Amino acid sequence: MSVAVRGLTRRFGPTAALRDIALETRPGEFVALLGPSGSGKTTLLRILAGLDFADSGTVEIEGQDMSAVPARARRLGFVFQNYALFRHMSVFENVAFGLRVRPRAARPGEAEIGRRVRALLERMQIGALERRMPEQISGGQRQRVALARALAIEPRLLLLDEPFGALDAEVRKGLRRWLRDLHTEMGLTSLFVTHDQEEALELADRVAVMEAGRLVQIDTPERLVEAPATAFVAGFLGHAARLPGRLAEGALHFGGVPLPPLPRAALRAAPAQDGPVLAFIRAHEWAVAPAPEGEANATLRSQRPAGGHAHVELDLAGHVIEAEAPLGLLRVGQPCRLVPQTARAFAA
Numbered sequence: 001m002s003v004a005v006r007g008l009t010r011r012f013g014p015t016a017a018l019r020d021i022a023l024e025t026r027p028g029e030f031v032a033l034l035g036p037s038g039s040g041k042t043t044l045l046r047i048l049a050g051l052d053f054a055d056s057g058t059v060e061i062e063g064q065d066m067s068a069v070p071a072r073a074r075r076l077g078f079v080f081q082n083y084a085l086f087r088h089m090s091v092f093e094n095v096a097f098g099l100r101v102r103p104r105a106a107r108p109g110e111a112e113i114g115r116r117v118r119a120l121l122e123r124m125q126i127g128a129l130e131r132r133m134p135e136q137i138s139g140g141q142r143q144r145v146a147l148a149r150a151l152a153i154e155p156r157l158l159l160l161d162e163p164f165g166a167l168d169a170e171v172r173k174g175l176r177r178w179l180r181d182l183h184t185e186m187g188l189t190s191l192f193v194t195h196d197q198e199e200a201l202e203l204a205d206r207v208a209v210m211e212a213g214r215l216v217q218i219d220t221p222e223r224l225v226e227a228p229a230t231a232f233v234a235g236f237l238g239h240a241a242r243l244p245g246r247l248a249e250g251a252l253h254f255g256g257v258p259l260p261p262l263p264r265a266a267l268r269a270a271p272a273q274d275g276p277v278l279a280f281i282r283a284h285e286w287a288v289a290p291a292p293e294g295e296a297n298a299t300l301r302s303q304r305p306a307g308g309h310a311h312v313e314l315d316l317a318g319h320v321i322e323a324e325a326p327l328g329l330l331r332v333g334q335p336c337r338l339v340p341q342t343a344r345a346f347a348a
């Protein structure tokens, strides 16, 4: 199922919730909409679902213009953050709901509804819960019921708005992988809203990053991390330190912090013009070593083991810098020398 959005704009009074959004998905693709709170993710999803309407622009699903197609007729599966199960209905009835409310001609018979609902509950690994009421099952199980309900109508497109938002980190991780497998097995096209970058990078074929109503970059997780298009994307993804600097005389100079200049040739991204910039440096892009007082520019604040190395936090003239060091090399409070090996710079 392909989705094509063009020139989508939506205002709420003085707030521009969406500004000229263009987005195309391919059939079978899993796309994450990632962005901070208020960037317009939910508004975009609601417009795709037919629950809200754009001021201008078009939405096409499989080449068909959706402007005159009501939500019910779009055959979309929609899962919101707060589960929204019907509290007075059993798990079975919740999942059957979408089939029962179909117009008579399109409604399957009771035996067929039972078969479909049970097959879905089995697939969601909650077959044993069909008679329970929503308050008698766990949050993660409720989430699976909500997904089963969305899938019961055999949607063309699955829209998920922070479906795991209310769950704890471990349950969330498990459900994430499970959802990714389900998406592939069922041949779905899915759009998934999240503000959690790890979730987006782990799940999605492509991630669309939103900032203040604009879609600023859509790319594979690898490309987004390796080649962020703007300072916003570089700052939002990949846990980078952000330092002010200036490009001049073939190098990046760090004004307020005691770091040596980085030659332009060592930079992974930089504007062509000299001038003030914001520099982004990730944890693994620093070299850090113990140093005598005269050569030290930073102090180790804390460290913890992470895989085969230590994840360290240093104080660099008031900036907290995250870096990686060999296990056992440094101790807390120790003066260190911190030198960036590379950086990405964006015009400030």
Ligand SMILES: Nc1ncnc2c1ncn2[C@@H]1O[C@H](COP(=O)(O)OP(=O)(O)OP(=O)(O)O)[C@@H](O)[C@H]1O
Pocket: 012, 015, 016, 017, 035, 036, 037, 038, 039, 040, 041, 042, 043, 044, 195
């Ligand atoms: N019904 C509404 N009335 C007025 N303003 C709204 C309405 N819905 C959304 N907005 C505003 O539009 C902007 C985008 O909201 P939206 O819910 O799409 O953001 P979001 O990226 O999904 O945020 P979050 O991650 O917090 O859910 C916000 O500034 C929000 O306050």
